[in-house]
Amino acid sequence: MVKRIVILGSTGSIGRQTIDVIKRNRNAFDVVGLSAHKNIGLLEEQIRELNPIVVAISNERAAENLRARIERKIEILVGEGGIQELAAMPEGDLVVNALVGSIGLDPTISALKAGKTLALANKESMVVGGEIVTKLAARGETQIIPIDSEHNAIFQCLQGEDVKDVVRIILTGSGGPFRGCKLEDLKDVTVEEALAHPRWKMGPKISIDSATLMNKGLETIEAHFLFGIDYNAIEVIIHPQSIIHSMVEFRDGSIKAHLGQTDMRIPIQYALSHPKRLPSPLPSLDFSEIKELTFEKPDIINFPCLKYALEAGKKGKTFPAVLNAVNEEAVNAFLNRKISFPAILHVIREVLDSHTPLEVRSIGVLKEAENWARQRAKSIIHELT
Template identity: 50%
Template sequence: MKKIVILGSTGSIGTNTLDIVTKFSAQFQVVGLTAGTNGDKLEEQLRQFKPAVVALSDELAAVKLRARCGKFPVEILSGVDGVAQVAQLPEADLVISAIVGGAGLVPTLAAIRAGKNVALANKEPMVMAGPLMQEEARKRGVRIFPVDSEHSAIFQSLEGHRREDVRRLILTASGGPLWDLSKEQMQDVKSEQALKHPNWKMGAKITIDSATLMNKGLEVVEARWLFDIPSRQIDVLIHRESIVHSLVEYRDGSVIAQLGLPDMRTPISYALQYPERMPLELPSLDLADIGKLTFQRPDHERFPCLSFGYEALRIGGTMPATMNAANEVAVAAYLQEGIRFSDIAEVIQTTMETHTARDVRTLEDALEADRWAREKAGSLVHALAR
């Protein structure tokens, strides 16, 4: 039985993971769960899955949860340290990293440093500190299994092949809910429209990232470090149907792809039980029914955020962490209706232009850049606030 910890268990990836655990209860034991503020949902989960330890990063939410679960045999930790402690539970075999945003860096790195294999959905830590995470993983013989559907597809398409034969990785992007709008139409798009992703049901932050294509910019950086491949060998292709999840081109001209219906349980289950494929009993992919698959080049003019990912990698050091933090601040402000949709890219760009990149040698280097960029982006948001 595999003992698992889920960081971010109350979110979209977290609940999809628990859905798999429920169906295959003989294969998994949940030993730790964490969330941010949602004590109600965490309480439901701890009563159902009975982990030994849970944590809420929000102290007040943890106090309330302790008051409600006094008699239940569970230890309730709190704060960033509490979440990081759950990430390092000695009995855990695998940590599912599914917190949203840079908040996942400290606990995910703690899990790696504790020698835990990681199923990585939380892409932002890899963007902020990819080389550091990979170095720590290498030192401890830790495996990082991608959960992001694109990176899982690449991981699967690389299997059984020699790395030196790879010509390029091709990440597919659905184009998000605003792909058909002009630049002018996009400027003032309301969050209800931007949150309507055509193919995937995900948390709010990643759905807005998909609408700006910042998600793909983040994924380019994630792929660079996950697969140790230079950014010039990473391309992006718009594929509206989200059936081809990504592709690898080899030097003999062969292109190998992974296809499937858009359902995160497929990549999550692959990361949970690699190399086994779990009998999820999802509907079959009926290509005749779908009829045709379409592909287009990305439009960097209308979606500048995609270029930011490449630019951050070109500059290197703390620039990707800076880009990520500015994006988080801008997206949060947009969701609270503080700034316009088109301001998101502007806040990120100005923050990056103002930043002088330094090397990321330690966790503190990445966190310091994160703090600096949040402050800078916060002041830009304030100036733009309506």
């Protein structure tokens, strides 16, 4: 049966790669919904090529612009409510959440409440709302299939296993573009240098998160919620070749690893085709070409964001939501050339240190904590500029 796919954030890096996978497997997948924020030109192209039933965009002006470009009748939803409606649309079977940032949380919740299978790239949904999202997924008939390469790897290692037998999850990471550097050497790095990831070509926000190692921190929190694993049983290890995408150790001493090409279309395709597998156009890994697979501990002295994230995750309550919100603000300020690369860490530390946590009883509490963190972050950034 053809799976009907909704792609939230179809114009981004994951969104575009999802479309590439779908185009190669037209008899397995059909696109019924798309969403974009600013890139109306690309959305127009995608509509012409994929013929979705509904699209969502961020504001009325962009909607008007799109209506003027598209001659055929198509439903255009607007604003955050529009993305949530798209995520729950009755014609969709599987929702790919490829939005960036905590804006992805409400659509994640909408998709799960509507009983959709959720292929989740938007890790911020899990970091901010992990408690609520996992309860929701456990209550319904729904399933979350992670797209993030590490979590997709762990998900694959756990097929046919009992999670009670897991003693350790080993999250691998490349170390980012500044691996081996000292923090004091990073004062003058440019946005372009920070965006130049050695292994993966990704959107700007996750590229900066990879450079600070915050990405591994967010992924640790994501893994904790997705797989129900204690923080003490999740280890981050730097593996610069990015061939092993993550590993799971079981109580009998066996370790399963997931290996593959460094290409997000592999985890995306698996998330779409699960529980089946489809052929890949990528070349097989040539082990005789891989000279070495190396591993080292992450450098949390010069890249303390990983430590900050672990602290926030372990403290729980509203700390992960605050961590994510201040990180989004600080990364944005760096990308807009308002603050230096090391200032990202400073802003995050200051905000976390002044947070009084609350129990996560509702989405409202999370939003309140996020708003507080964003305001606090903006005023610190303002003082720095």
